[in-house]
Amino acid sequence: MIRRKFESFGILNGINTISRVGYMLRLEVNISQDTSNHSYISSEPHDDEARLDLCALEQQLRGEESLDNTTNRNKRVRRYYIFSCWQYLSMPVRVWLLFSLIGFVTAITYYYNEKYHEHTFRDLAHKKIVNGNILYTKDVKNFSFLENTMNMLHDQNYWMMVSKDAVSYIHMRDGKPEWQKLFFIGGQRSLIEQMQCIVEHLNDAVVDFATVTKPVRGMDYIRSYIYSPCESKKGGEGLGELFIRYTQFPDKAGIMIQNVSFINMDQKTVFKFKKVSEYHADFTKMSYVEYNRTKKVKHVKIKSIMFSELNQRLLQSNPLYARVLEELTTDDKYILTLDNEHKINADSTFQGMLYFDNIYNESVWGLD
Template structure:
């Protein structure tokens, strides 16, 4: 009997034979890939501390950081090769999370163990009879593989950045410019009618901007003087009925009363307030409020200093950090190249237990974020987090909403 980890009908992972077993084929894993995947499967849907993996798998040896990064990258590529995208999430400066519901079971081995035994025997013989000439010959493919991995990593990184910069907005013809729904360009036009019901459900007296992306619906309320009074970001669960989620969002929007925030008046500093809600299909969807204070300039290239404080529904601070970025401004968008973080406080058990809170933390601690202007007069902008959300920027005053 051997331990196996099963994901739906997609694959069975068998650590003993270092294989991902599919219906019609098998994918061989390295020893280290298997060890990393075991840790992720045992703690599926929970964060695995990076330091724990480095200690248990590599014994904190030198270069273990690079090796862990490489094995995570290789596992992601293998999951993608069988149609499973975004299986492993990085929680910056904390660890990794396998976002698959894994079933642990025991059974007879399904893989071809003979092949693995033969490989092991051949490897041992080669090692025992190794010569300097063979060692040089063996180094050549290793160098080639490492070169391919490095180039692939660079290409993947650049591709992911390019995808973010490609976020553009679609504005369907809208006769009422006081109630505007816009879409990111990855929302199919045939799906617009699914979201337009939001306009029917929100009270007619409320003027607003709403942005639909694949991961979230963000909403900015406008009062009669066109002032932004509050903002909401509703996370979308694609596995739940969308119409019930939209009805729930409308109920929150119609009944919401903003709580005032007392903040110190610092001339020239800007702030953003974001209320976050988990997949909205029932009551108590509120996750918490993010307050972002920024010291910025309008120069083409400048350094941004930002303070992020996330408070839960019980007014408890769940994380507080400072982010330092190099901002590159262009005609199409602004690129924030994140240089460093200073984390003042993180309630780690909350990140571990609350998947949506973990997603929020992960989104705002990315290496690159892109910003885009939506309505310059009203100071409404787009951020690339969660595939695109809108927010309003204001300057500090006392007793703000």
């Protein structure tokens, strides 16, 4: 069968029969050129060409490995060199270098910490205002209420504080508080432009509200004029008059009863309510130069609110009306007395505002 298979390929007499022995395969082998791209490597000692190919391939593989080995070796050498340098240093030098590094890191950390906590009035510029100066800045950070009280400005002619939400100002005459205003911060203008606008407005030193609220004899009261963000040289648009009369007790813990009303520029009542609050005294350490001592801070929590008037149409007409109402009805407020003689205080309302209160003793008005 094998003979027939070879004959079908055209190979005749490919197998010879040898009697008593078997069969013998007689084929001619011709070496032909390989037309494929395959490489054949022979390790036979007589094949010089194949040996050369093998050596070339081995060198090529070793060359590729040497690149990676060189990179890794360089890294190891650098690490070893650094370690060796540190190892050969004497112990005093090591200690000196270590403490120098710690001191450098501490100095950098302290510098940036002080840079962050430096008081609000940076990049200062001056504007004359009623025989005094107001300092203002391009940048006001979101300081907490107590930090804002440490960054206020005042002299015999004014008190002023800038918080994230508002600028509050108390005008003084003959060393006594005369009137107070609060300007919202916001709008399209930058803070520096708004501060310049507020300064120009305050330079006029006028009260442009017609007061319609009535104090009650023997009761403390607060009257503050509130403005929208300052957008023009004439100052911010007047929103209304905030009037609060209240009774409280001088004990460390007690009850505060407030009658709060807000009247807009058209002398229309936006809202009016009575608020009963409970307060107790906390104590804090102030680092401001004039208050570097323990100060008593009142922590006020609302117990109840009862509205007697709420003009919803007016509230919808101006979002800032609702903003004022929200601030006055928010729980957990803090009050810090700054000048007990003139009853000048700082309040956490609007994230920090100044105000002064009076006691009315000249006439008697009925409670409404």
